Structures are given as structure tokens and as C-alpha cells.
Amino acid sequence: MRRKLAAGNWKMNGTKASLAEVAALIAAHPSPKSEVLLCPPATLVAAMATAAAGKIAVGGQDCHMKASGAHTGDIAAEMLADCGASHVILGHSERRADHGESSDMVCAKAAAARAAGLVAVICVGETEAQRDAGETLALVGAQLAGSVPDGATAANTVIAYEPVWAIGTGRTPTLEQIAEVHDFLRAELVARFGTEGEGMRLLYGGSVKPSNATEIFATSNVDGALVGGASLKAADFGAILSALDAA
Numbered sequence: 001m002r003r004k005l006a007a008g009n010w011k012m013n014g015t016k017a018s019l020a021e022v023a024a025l026i027a028a029h030p031s032p033k034s035e036v037l038l039c040p041p042a043t044l045v046a047a048m049a050t051a052a053a054g055k056i057a058v059g060g061q062d063c064h065m066k067a068s069g070a071h072t073g074d075i076a077a078e079m080l081a082d083c084g085a086s087h088v089i090l091g092h093s094e095r096r097a098d099h100g101e102s103s104d105m106v107c108a109k110a111a112a113a114r115a116a117g118l119v120a121v122i123c124v125g126e127t128e129a130q131r132d133a134g135e136t137l138a139l140v141g142a143q144l145a146g147s148v149p150d151g152a153t154a155a156n157t158v159i160a161y162e163p164v165w166a167i168g169t170g171r172t173p174t175l176e177q178i179a180e181v182h183d184f185l186r187a188e189l190v191a192r193f194g195t196e197g198e199g200m201r202l203l204y205g206g207s208v209k210p211s212n213a214t215e216i217f218a219t220s221n222v223d224g225a226l227v228g229g230a231s232l233k234a235a236d237f238g239a240i241l242s243a244l245d246a247a
């Protein structure tokens, strides 16, 4: 009942020339079973939305919590929607670490995203020290509770579990560790949101690549992936999409 979602996060990578990868991805996967989302830097959202021509969804990587105003350098959710975005990643660990984003701020941004008609892809995940201290479930539970606004629905909210120590490192949790966190997050979502929580997609993120995608996608309560490095090349992201379609 939950449609699988392959999401790519280009982070601070890509110029207009990179849009060739989008064309290649669409050409190689003209009608995937899974939903496909790419989140380029803000400078490329409009051009990517044009290049995607509705064949894949395009998203931002952050938005401001306010609708407009004196916030130099920031981007409002409505502006992303205005240039063709349908989604926005919020609370990525790099934003939480580099820009001091708290769960309260992520929650306010998610509310702003909803008001602009965007789907919020809300990220949670523990550091290695927190995992070693046995704090993983308490930490991701607190991030989830604090970052997802009341009234969130399966249609406007996606959750991504991204262990900080697995991002860009080539290291991944064991499948048992992924299942433990995803099953926990599902139970928390159902307890708070009922059937809407049952319907929210739960993505795994952190060093997903073609070689490990199939086993990750076979894991309990994994409805897709949020892919960083491997989303930059159509061949790699396409292989991950094929693994998801086959799951």
C-alpha cells in the first residue's frame, strides 16, 4: 500500500551540465514502478523541473520556516513550489550539524512546507557516539517526535532514517540494526498518527549503493532510500531504482 520511493540528494553538487544525468535516468527508466525524486541544489531546481517534465519529482534540500521576509540567503517553501519542486528535504544531519537546526526548527519548516503544498522529507539519525552509548532509539524517537508537525499525513510527510556515521562513509548498519530502527519508527508513527502513520514512507539513507540496495530494500519497514553520492550518476541511481522496483 505504500508506494516505494527512490530519493536522491545531490547536496552541494551539480551545475547545469549535471542535468544530462537526469535525462539519462529518465531515458533508462521511462516508467518505474517506484516514485523517483531528485533534490538538487536550489540553483538547479527550476531547470531540473523543466528537464524532468513531470517524469520524476524534484525537491529542495531545505526551506525557511517563514513564508517571506528579511532572511538574506534563505529560500521559502513557496519559492521552491513556484519553480517546480514538489518535495523538500528537512532536518538533514548536515543541516542539523552545520546550521544548528533543532527539531523545533525542522518542525516549523515542515509546517511551512505543508502550507506551500510541498511534501516534507524529514531526516532523523544518530551519531556513532550515540549508537555506541545505546541511545539510538531514544534519540531518533525524540527527533521524530520533535520534527514532525501535528496533523502530518502520509501524503505530505516522508521520514528518512540516516545514521550520521553511515553518511558518505561507505559504512552501513547491519540489516538487523536498520530493521530495529525502522520498526521502531513505524510503531511511533502509528501510535501518533494512526492510519496516516501506517502510510508514511520510511526511507533508509547512508551509503546506499547498487551493491547493497537489494538487501536493504528487503528489510522490514524500508520503503525506499535517500541516496547521496550514488544519486549523482544516472547509472548508479538507476541501478538502485531497479533494485527498488524489484523489491
Ligand code: PGA
Residues within 6 Å of the ligand: 009, 162, 166, 167, 168, 169, 170, 205, 206, 207, 208, 226, 227, 228, 229, 230
Ligand atoms: P550518502 O548520503 O548516500 O552519500 O551516504 C546520504 C544522505 O546524506 O542523504
